[in-house]
Amino acid sequence: MEDDPQQQIRKKRYSKSRVRARSPTQVMRIKRTRRVKANDRERNRMHMLNHALDRLRTVLPTFPEETKLTKIETLRFAHNYIWALSQTLDL
Secondary structure (H helix, E strand, O other), X not given: OOOOHHHHHHHHHHHHHOOOOOOHHHHHXXXXXXXXXXXXXXXXXXXXXXXXXXHHHHHOOOOOOOOOOOHHHHHHHHHHHHHHHHHHHHO
16 A cells, blocks of 8 residues: 555655764764853853842942842842832822
8 A cells, every 4th residue: 555645745754854873972072062052151141140230239229338239138129129219209
């Protein structure tokens, strides 16, 4: 019994999308490259986050000024400060 045209098309698509088998060294090289790229993206993300938090710290009133707030302290303080300012506007 012959395959219908739809099944032949599916077989062709499947065979085109198959990837060559890679040697273990190639697989390790690809994994290492992906890991390095992922590490770079994560490092960049953390630099951007730290930069944003530094900018936020510059607009928050802190006492004494030489004390650097932690990340969570910065976010909590900003939240409370915004809430206090909005309460002041509601008066």
